[in-house]
Each structure stands twice: as C-alpha cells, then as structure tokens.
Amino acid sequence: MDGILGSIFSIDFLVVVIRVGVPLVFASLAAYVASLVGLSNIAIEGIMIMSALSGVLISAFTGSAWIGFFGAAAIGIFMALVIVFFSMRLKADPIMIGIALNLFATDFSVWLMLITTGTKGMTGSLPSKVLPTVHIPFIEDIPILGQLISGHYLLTYVCVAIAIIIWIVVYKTPFGLRMKACGLDATAAESVGIKVNKVRLIALILSGFLAACGGAYLSMGYLSFYSDNMTAGRGWIGIAAAAVGGGNLGIVLLTTVGFAIAQAIVNMLILTSLPTDLVNTIPYICVLIGLVALSIREYHARRGKVK
Amino acid sequence: MSEPILKLEKITKIYPNGVVANKDIDIEFEKGEIHAICGENGAGKSTLMKIIFAIENATSGQIYYKGQPVHFSGSMEAISNGIGMVHQHFMLIPSFTVAQSIILGDEPKKGMFLDNATAIEKTRELAHKYNFDDIDVTAKIANLTVSEKQKVEILKTLYRDAEVIILDEPTAVLTPQETDELFNQLRQFKQMGHTIVFISHKLNEVMDISDRITVIRNGHTYGTYQTADVTMEQLTELIIGRKLDTDFDALKHPVENAKVLLDVKNLSYKDGGVTKLEDITFSIKAGEILGVAGVQGNGQEEMVRDITGLIPHQSGTVKIDGTDISSMTIKKKRDSGLSYIPEDRMEDGCTVKESIADNIVSTFYQKPPLSGKFFIHNREILKKGRELVERFSVKATSEKDKVGSLSGGNIQKVVVAREWATDPKVMVAEQPTRGIDIGSASYIHEQLIDMRNNGAAILLVSADLNEVMSLSDRLIVMYEGRIVAYFPSLKGVSESELGLYMLGVQKMDPSVIKEASYE
Numbered sequence: 001m002d003g004i005l006g007s008i009f010s011i012d013f014l015v016v017v018i019r020v021g022v023p024l025v026f027a028s029l030a031a032y033v034a035s036l037v038g039l040s041n042i043a044i045e046g047i048m049i050m051s052a053l054s055g056v057l058i059s060a061f062t063g064s065a066w067i068g069f070f071g072a073a074a075i076g077i078f079m080a081l082v083i084v085f086f087s088m089r090l091k092a093d094p095i096m097i098g099i100a101l102n103l104f105a106t107d108f109s110v111w112l113m114l115i116t117t118g119t120k121g122m123t124g125s126l127p128s129k130v131l132p133t134v135h136i137p138f139i140e141d142i143p144i145l146g147q148l149i150s151g152h153y154l155l156t157y158v159c160v161a162i163a164i165i166i167w168i169v170v171y172k173t174p175f176g177l178r179m180k181a182c183g184l185d186a187t188a189a190e191s192v193g194i195k196v197n198k199v200r201l202i203a204l205i206l207s208g209f210l211a212a213c214g215g216a217y218l219s220m221g222y223l224s225f226y227s228d229n230m231t232a233g234r235g236w237i238g239i240a241a242a243a244v245g246g247g248n249l250g251i252v253l254l255t256t257v258g259f260a261i262a263q264a265i266v267n268m269l270i271l272t273s274l275p276t277d278l279v280n281t282i283p284y285i286c287v288l289i290g291l292v293a294l295s296i297r298e299y300h301a302r303r304g305k306v307k
Numbered sequence: 308m309s310e311p312i313l314k315l316e317k318i319t320k321i322y323p324n325g326v327v328a329n330k331d332i333d334i335e336f337e338k339g340e341i342h343a344i345c346g347e348n349g350a351g352k353s354t355l356m357k358i359i360f361a362i363e364n365a366t367s368g369q370i371y372y373k374g375q376p377v378h379f380s381g382s383m384e385a386i387s388n389g390i391g392m393v394h395q396h397f398m399l400i401p402s403f404t405v406a407q408s409i410i411l412g413d414e415p416k417k418g419m420f421l422d423n424a425t426a427i428e429k430t431r432e433l434a435h436k437y438n439f440d441d442i443d444v445t446a447k448i449a450n451l452t453v454s455e456k457q458k459v460e461i462l463k464t465l466y467r468d469a470e471v472i473i474l475d476e477p478t479a480v481l482t483p484q485e486t487d488e489l490f491n492q493l494r495q496f497k498q499m500g501h502t503i504v505f506i507s508h509k510l511n512e513v514m515d516i517s518d519r520i521t522v523i524r525n526g527h528t529y530g531t532y533q534t535a536d537v538t539m540e541q542l543t544e545l546i547i548g549r550k551l552d553t554d555f556d557a558l559k560h561p562v563e564n565a566k567v568l569l570d571v572k573n574l575s576y577k578d579g580g581v582t583k584l585e586d587i588t589f590s591i592k593a594g595e596i597l598g599v600a601g602v603q604g605n606g607q608e609e610m611v612r613d614i615t616g617l618i619p620h621q622s623g624t625v626k627i628d629g630t631d632i633s634s635m636t637i638k639k640k641r642d643s644g645l646s647y648i649p650e651d652r653m654e655d656g657c658t659v660k661e662s663i664a665d666n667i668v669s670t671f672y673q674k675p676p677l678s679g680k681f682f683i684h685n686r687e688i689l690k691k692g693r694e695l696v697e698r699f700s701v702k703a704t705s706e707k708d709k710v711g712s713l714s715g716g717n718i719q720k721v722v723v724a725r726e727w728a729t730d731p732k733v734m735v736a737e738q739p740t741r742g743i744d745i746g747s748a749s750y751i752h753e754q755l756i757d758m759r760n761n762g763a764a765i766l767l768v769s770a771d772l773n774e775v776m777s778l779s780d781r782l783i784v785m786y787e788g789r790i791v792a793y794f795p796s797l798k799g800v801s802e803s804e805l806g807l808y809m810l811g812v813q814k815m816d817p818s819v820i821k822e823a824s825y826e
Binding site: 172173174176177178180184185188189191194247 | 400411416421579
C-alpha cells in the first residue's frame with residue numbers, strides 16, 4: 001500500500017492525471033458550451049467514438065496524421081450539425097437526436113472497423129498515424145516543471161488553450177453574455193434582437209469540434225489505434241461534469257479534474273492485485289457522487305421557493 | 308395637427324386557420340401623447356402590437372412611421388427605428404444584473420471585450436436621467452420586486468432610444484401606489500417627447516393616464532376618443548358591446564342559519580427557516596366571500612397551498628364544516644368539500660393537451676355514473692362535459708376540443724365549471740380572473756356569487772383590488788405572511804386605504820384582526 005500512496009504523491013502521478021484528464025476536459029467543455037446556449041449535446045460519447053475511429057482510418061489511408069485529425073474534427077462537427085438541423089429546422093427533441101447519434105455511433109463504428117480491418121475488436125493492424133508530441137525548449141530541461149508542462153501531446157496544449165479561450169469568451173465578451181442569455185431564456189434573448197439560432201449553431205459547431213478532439217486524442221495520441229468502446233463513457237463523464245458545474249466553467253473544470261484524478265488512481269491500482277473490474281468502477285462512482293451532490297444542492301436551492 | 312409619429316392603415320391579420328384577428332384597423336399615434344388601446348383579451352390588441360413590433364406580419368395594410376411607409380423585417384428593426392415594447396411577461400433573466408439585462412444585445416465594448424465599467428456607468432446615467440434612481444444597476448434581477456423589474460424593462464427600451472414605447476398591460480402586476488408611480492413616470496416621458504402606447508383593460512386606469520383612447524373589439528376598431536370626452540360607462544359599452552352590471556351587491560342574497568364552513572386557526576408556515584405565514588386565523592360562514600388582498604408574495608400563495616394541500620402542512624388547523632382537514636391528502640380534502648381554482652390555469656388549473664371533457668371530470672371521474680367498478684364510461688364523461696360547456700357558455704366547437712386551443716377566459720371557465728361541479732362547501736379562488744377578458748371575468752364573478760348564494764364559503768385571493776373589493780363580503784389584508792387588517796364590511800373602504808395596509812405602512816390592532824375569526 002505504501003507503494004501506491006508513494007506513487008500517488010509523485011510527479012509521475014500528476015503527469016498521468018494530465019494524460020487521462022485531457023479527453024475528459026474536451027468532453028466536459030463540449031457539454032458545457034452546448035448546455036450554456038440551451039441546446040443539449042448528449043451525443044458527445046458518440047461523436048468521440050466516430051472521430052476516434054475516423055481519425056485512425058483517415059490517417060492510415062492518407063498517411064497524414066493532420067488530415068486524419070481534421071477528418072475526425074469534420075466528422076465531429078458534422079454530427080453536431082445533425083443535432084442543430086433536426087432540433088432547429090425540424091423541431092425535434094435534441095435529447096432524442098443525441099440518443100440516436102449515440103446508438104448509431106456505437107454500432108456503425110463496429111461495422112466500419114469490420115469492413116476496413118476485417119476484425120471487430122481493434123484497428124491495430126492499420127498503419128495509422130499519431131499527432132506529434134511537443135517538447136518546449138529550455139523548459140523541458142527544468143526538473144519537475146519540465147516534466148509537468150513539456151513533452152505532452154499537441155492536443156493537450158490545444159485543450160488548455162481552448163479552455164482559456166472559452167473562459168475569456170464566456171466571461172469577458174458580449175458574445176459570452178449572449179450565449180448565456182440564449183441558454184437561460186431564449187425568448188428574452190430574442191426580444192432584444194439576439195439571433196438565438198445563430199448563437200446556438202456556433203456553440204454546437206464548437207461542441208462537436210471539442211468532442212472530436214477528445215476522440216482523436218484517444219486514438220491518435222494516448223493510444224495509436226482504435227479499439228471497440230475505446231471512449232469507455234468519457235463523453236458521459238464530461239456531460240456529468242458540465243451538469244455538476246451548471247453555468248460555472250470553473251466548477252465544471254474542477255469537477256473534471258476530480259474525475260481525472262479518480263481515473264489516474266485507477267491506472268495505478270490496476271497494477272496491484274485488486275480485482276480489475278472493481279477498480280475500473282472508481283471513476284463512475286465518483287461521477288455518481290458528483291451527481292448526487294448536484295441534486296442535493298439543487299434540492300436545497302429549490303426549497304427556498306414554494307414551487 | 309402635426310404628422311402622426313406612427314400610423315396604422317387598414318391593418319388586417321388573418322391567420323392561416325382562418326381566424327380574423329384584426330380587420331381594417333386604422334389608428335394614428337401623435338408624438339408625445341399617451342394613447343390607450345382598450346379592449347377585452349382576445350379582442351386583437353396583442354396581435355396588433357405584435358404587428359407593429361414586427362413579431363407577426365400583417366396580411367394586408369400599411370404602417371407609416373414618421374410619415375414613411377415601413378416594413379420592419381423583425382423586432383430588431385422596429386427597435387432600431389425607435390419603437391420599444393414592454394411585454395406583459397417580463398423578458399428578463401434572473402441571474403443577470405440590471406446593467407447586463409439593459410445592455411444585452413447592444414453591449415458597450417472595449418476592443419473585443421465587454422466593457423462592464425461603461426455598461427454600469429451608462430445604465431446608471433440612464434436611470435438617473437429618467438428618475439429611476441431607486442434602481443441599483445449592479446443588483447441581480449432575481450432580487451428585484453415586480454415593479455423594479457418593470458422599470459428595468461422600460462429602461463431597456465430607453466437604452467435603445469425608443470421614441471414610441473408600447474406597454475402591454477403594465478399595471479396588472481402593480482399595487483395602487485406602484486401604479487401611481489408608474490403613471491407619474493409615464494407623464495414625465497410624455498413631457499420629454501416620448502409617445503406611450505398603453506394597452507389595458509382596466510378602464511379606471513385608462514381614464515386616468517391616457518390622452519386618447521382607441522377601442523378594439525372583435526378585431527375591429529370602434530373609434531379613437533379624446534379621454535376627456537368619454538365616460539367610463541360609454542367606454543365599457545364600447546368595449547364589450549353591451550351594458551355591464553358591476554353591482555354585485557344586488558345579486559347577493561343572505562343565507563339563512565349560516566354556519567362556519569371554513570375555519571383556519573393559527574396557520575403558520577416556514578420555508579427553510581424563513582417564516583412565510585404566521586398565525587393566520589380567520590373563518591368563513593356559508594354564503595360568505597372572504598377577500599384576501601395583498602401584494603403578491605406576502606404569503607397568500609403559501610396560505611392557499613397549505614389549505615389546498617399543495618405544500619406539506621406544518622402547524623395550525625384548517626377545518627371544513629368542523630372536520631380537521633389540515634393533514635389530509637388532497638383527494639380527502641376534496642372529498643370533504645374543498646374546491647380550488649388555482650392562480651395559474653395553464654400550469655396547475657388544467658392539462659392543456661387534453662380535451663375539455665376530460666379536464667372537467669378530472670376531479671370527480673372516479674364516481675358513478677362516470678366510472679363503474681373497473682372502467683370509466685367515456686360516453687357519460689362526454690355528456691357531462693357537454694352539459695357543463697353549455698352551462699358555463701364555454702366558447703368551443705365541441706367538448707372534445709383540446710383545452711389549449713381555447714382563449715384564456717374560456718380555459719378559466721372550464722376550470723370554474725369543474726370546481727363548481729362537485730358542489731363544494733368551501734371554494735378557494737386564487738386570482739380567478741387574472742388576465743382574462745371582461746366578459747368572461749364578469750361571468751365568473753356571477754358564478755362565484757351564485758355559489759355563495761347557494762351556501763358555499765368562498766376564500767377569494769386576488770391581486771386585483773377591484774375584484775376583491777367588489778365581490779367580498781368581508782376582507783383581510785396580508786403583509787409579510789400576517790394578517791394586518793380586517794374589514795367586516797367593505798362599505799366606505801377606499802383603494803388607497805387598503806394600499807397602506809398592503810404596503811405595510813399601517814397595521815390594525817390585533818384585537819380587530821382577531822375578529823376575522825367567528826370564535
């Protein structure tokens with residue numbers, strides 16, 4: 001046990017938290033921007049699956065990691081646009097479309113793998129590419145700090161940059177104020193001339209892109225192949241984190257980091273003699289605790305009013 | 308006379324389903340006048356305003372603004388041309404600050420960033436310029452009173468340089484004092500050259516504030532009048548197309564040997580440590596209407612919800628005809644003779660997606676002949692529905708119509724019909740005529756009087772002072788969860804006197820308030 005505690009309080013552990021945390025942050029940002037504008041994207045899991053797989057396939061066939069990545073991003077944005085089209089044009093319930101997309105992605109990905117690789121399990125046989133790793137000159141030579149902030153996958157830095165940009169946009173720009181208005185009361189937003197559909201369209205494109213980044217990170221960095229059910233509920237964990245945080249980006253990110261720590265602990269414990277399946281449940285139990293905490297908070301907030 | 312700032316010419320609106328909402332409407336609005344648009348709900352006022360504000364398109368007709376024919380493509384264009392609208396339902400986001408709400412859609416910027424300091428400064432200046440100094444622009448909307456929210460809505464239009472401000476039923480949510488304040492401000496706007504379009508069905512207010520009045524009935528205009536030239540009676544006749552009997556005293560008969568049917572004693576309610584009701588004690592005899600006046604949010608809602616069982620009962624007793632019902636389930640309460648017309652007919656009063664007949668029987672469908680041992684008898688339900696639709700003159704093509712397809716007044720009639728049908732001992736009527744047309748309102752008032760004459764005890768809660776004052780036999784006033792005044796009779800009681808109690812300026816002696824109970 002000492003060994004485990006020792007490894008939890010080490011630099012290596014923090015590096016693991018960053019590694020496993022990035023796709024979760026992508027997922028929760030994707031859920032956050034969508035729910036902020038009042039058009040839920042619950043297809044994040046499905047988008048991650050489809051873009052993880054398409055990133056691998058496209059990069060394998062074109063021989064370029066970048067074309068693979070942008071292909072994955074295009075797939076993600078396209079799936080988000082499906083939600084936009086059906087909910088805005090055809091007035092369908094975005095939750096139903098989200099469910100449909102998730103079901104579609106789960107099964108379609110298996111079929112796609114089967115026709116391209118001949119197996120249903122993983123794409124290891126394909127010569128797919130991975131996105132580059134970034135080594136920051138000078139900083140990488142500093143002990144500890146170098147290990148912490150240098151040498152990650154490119155998408156890790158993209159993730160941090162996007163999180164900061166989203167924070168600035170939401171809290172510091174007129175567009176952010178309008179995004180919040182659309183999510184909180186679309187009629188009120190419309191009454192002052194805000195084009196609600198346009199704001200939602202932009203947010204959903206971003207949401208699809210973010211989810212696609214999360215998927216591509218898994219299959220083109222974290223690992224160099226796609227395997228069935230590779231996302232393992234990360235999209236849902238992101239949705240849960242966004243729900244816990246509500247409209248508050250800080251809480252959303254903190255919750256996500258909490259889930260990432262739980263996931264990192266799993267990665268450590270899996271090497272011990274504890275039963276693997278049991279250990280694997282830890283992040284989901286954390287999600288459950290997070291959601292229970294959320295409902296308790298909301299319950300208390302609601303008790304303040306009669307209705 | 309100078310050129311009218313806004314002129315409507317032969318505006319006609321026919322909906323795709325053939326409903327004619329407006330027909331050949333001609334109105335001219337002069338610059339710097341307060342022009343009231345008067346008419347029953349469903350008369351076509353709202354549609355007309357939506358056409359001016361370009362939320363809807365007219366089927367035919369022409370709008371002239373400052374002499375030029377205009378076709379606004381959307382409300383944004385109307386706003387940018389200087390037409391502002393204060394909607395009946397506020398378009399405000401509770402978690403935003405006042406300043407944010409005002410600037411939303413037209414935000415001051417510093418580079419690409421939102422300039423909060425300028426936003427606060429500009430809105431504060433604006434509030435000061437129009438004498439809204441009591442508005443703290445950094446406060447959250449959620450913490451404002453209704454009248455403050457309305458001021459924010461007005462500031463929103465002024466921030467966008469509105470020259471014509473349309474106010475849709477602005478006084479529906481205000482106390483008499485707040486209404487006076489609003490009127491003073493509107494007069495001031497007039498001085499500053501703004502044109503005010505004031506939509507209302509409250510005639511005394513229209514008479515008080517407006518320079519000219521246009522009457523709309525059934526989608527037609529019935530002329531524009533100088534306010535000074537018409538009387539209230541003439542106006543009423545124009546609006547509803549017939550004479551209206553508002554003297555309810557003549558309709559009331561005394562009930563012999565009346566016993567106490569509703570007895571409420573020491574009712575208290577706390578919500579998360581906050582006292583919402585304290586020591587509410589009163590009783591109502593058969594054949595009596597007890598009015599409850601008060602600004603919304605002073606415990607009336609909690610009192611009604613406690614009595615009717617919508618919130619868990621905490622302390623005190625509620626007796627119907629001697630039986631303690633305070634801790635019963637809602638069904639048992641109803642079986643004991645309780646009936647309830649909820650304030651919000653769309654949310655609590657009925658299911659809008661179901662038929663009139665199903666809504667009408669929803670409180671008593673389990674009883675024969677509507678239900679047998681195992682099955683409900685649909686034919687009987689339809690028969691009952693048809694009977695009550697006729698009895699309450701609900702305007703519908705059949706009892707199978709969805710309730711949601713009816714007008715507000717007719718929906719409310721369905722609710723009243725249902726509550727009437729169980730022949731209740733006690734009727735709790737919460738804002739029974741809020742937001743419905745005069746015709747339906749007066750019909751519902753007559754039904755309440757009728758129930759009273761037949762020996763029911765009626766608790767009437769309303770924010771509409773006219774309503775409580777004209778219907779009630781006795782009256783209590785609530786302020787901050789307590790009864791602060793009791794009037795055993797309403798003879799000689801004035802609105803402004805009640806207003807002082809409603810705002811908590813005055814309180815009666817506890818010994819007087821105690822008399823609200825017969826024990």
